[in-house]
Amino acid sequence: MRKHIVAGNWKMNMTFSEADELLDELMSELEKVTLPRDTQVIVCPPFPYIEMASDYANDSYFTVGAQDVSEHEKGAYTGEVSAAMLESCEIDYCIVGHSERRAYHGETDAQVAAKVDQLLAHNLKPIVCVGEVLEERESGRQQEVVKRQVEGGLFHLDANQIQQVVIAYEPVWAIGTGKTATPDQAQEMHAFIRSLLKEKYGAAVADEISILYGGSCKPSNAKELFSNPDVDGGLIGGASLKAGDFMGIVTSF
Ligand code: PGA
Numbered sequence: 001m002r003k004h005i006v007a008g009n010w011k012m013n014m015t016f017s018e019a020d021e022l023l024d025e026l027m028s029e030l031e032k033v034t035l036p037r038d039t040q041v042i043v044c045p046p047f048p049y050i051e052m053a054s055d056y057a058n059d060s061y062f063t064v065g066a067q068d069v070s071e072h073e074k075g076a077y078t079g080e081v082s083a084a085m086l087e088s089c090e091i092d093y094c095i096v097g098h099s100e101r102r103a104y105h106g107e108t109d110a111q112v113a114a115k116v117d118q119l120l121a122h123n124l125k126p127i128v129c130v131g132e133v134l135e136e137r138e139s140g141r142q143q144e145v146v147k148r149q150v151e152g153g154l155f156h157l158d159a160n161q162i163q164q165v166v167i168a169y170e171p172v173w174a175i176g177t178g179k180t181a182t183p184d185q186a187q188e189m190h191a192f193i194r195s196l197l198k199e200k201y202g203a204a205v206a207d208e209i210s211i212l213y214g215g216s217c218k219p220s221n222a223k224e225l226f227s228n229p230d231v232d233g234g235l236i237g238g239a240s241l242k243a244g245d246f247m248g249i250v251t252s253f
Contacts, residue, residue, distance in 0.1 A: 002038075002207065002208050003232065004036070004038055004253050005212055005233040006039070006233050006249055007041075007042035007043075007093070007095075007127060007234070008240025008246055009214075009236065010044060010046060010067075010240060011237060014049070016048070019045055019052060023043070023052065023053055025243035026043070026247070027061060029244075030061040031061070033250075035251075039233075039250075039253060040063065041063070042062060043057070043064055044094075045064070047066065047081055050066060050091060051089065054091070065127065066093070067095050068081070068101060068115075069118060069124075070082050070083070070118065071111050071114035071115045072118075083121065086119075086122065087122035092124060093126075093127055093166070094115075094125075096119070096126045096128050097115070097153055098170075099131055099170060099172045100175075103172075109153050112152070113156055116153060116157070128165055128166070128168065130146050130150055131170040131172050132172065133173060137173065146189060146192070146193065147192075150167070150197075154167075155200055159201050162209065163208050163209065165209065166209070167209060167210070168211075168212040168213070169214070170235060171185075174214075174215025174216050180218075180221050181225075183225050183227070183228055186228060187228035187230055187231060190228065191229075193230075194206050194207075210232040211230060212231075213231050214234060214235035214237070217235075217236050219252070223252040226252050
């Protein structure tokens with residue numbers, strides 16, 4: 001059965017000492033609860049804190065992810081971080097194609113696909129973000145947009161490779177806005193994404209792939225969102241910066 005996942009995306013937040021404090025709090029909170037065995041907690045801090053997070057991480061509590069990766073293997077790409085580097089730091093997951101990368105850095109589906117390839121070649125699991133902007137939803141084009149992102153970023157993979165991927169549906173109009181998709185809107189899109197996977201890879205493969213919801217997910221709405229059959233957890237931004245809020249979501253299954 002596919003995993004339940006709650007992944008915290010810290011984005012560009014926290015100083016070193018704040019990160020240390022948050023990880024310490026998270027660690028002690030996680031020690032107090034027994035999570036179902038199929039639940040995976042992932043923390044994606046900024047690159048400078050990856051090593052610190054890894055020191056805190058213990059497989060039974062949480063695992064560490066990066067927020068982005070270069071589409072290139074190695075070389076003269078100042079400021080970039082490669083999948084080989086992440087692999088050598090024993091990082092397990094990496095977010096790719098976040099809407100902020102797509103919007104502010106012009107990341108295309110082809111670049112998302114290249115990053116996914118880099119990660120898989122280095123034994124990391126990509127968390128691939130897809131989602132429409134408000135205008136696309138208001139004009140009823142959300143499925144068309146998400147279909148293009150899923151196909152463009154992922155459909156060059158074979159059936160074994162796609163099973164290493166986690167998909168995060170993040171409607172852009174819900175990210176950091178306090179406006180959450182309704183549980184029905186989330187379920188509808190998640191079921192649509194799974195139907196695309198089913199058509200391409202078959203039901204058995206599609207059933208194995210975790211599809212997370214992201215966008216103003218918080219302790220007060222996580223339970224209802226996660227209770228949908230095709231919502232396998234969440235990618236959490238703002239609420240991952242407070243141990244109490246993040247734990248409220250982690251314990252929502
Ligand atoms: P948010 O961000 O929870 O702050 O809306 C989610 C995300 O961007 O991954």
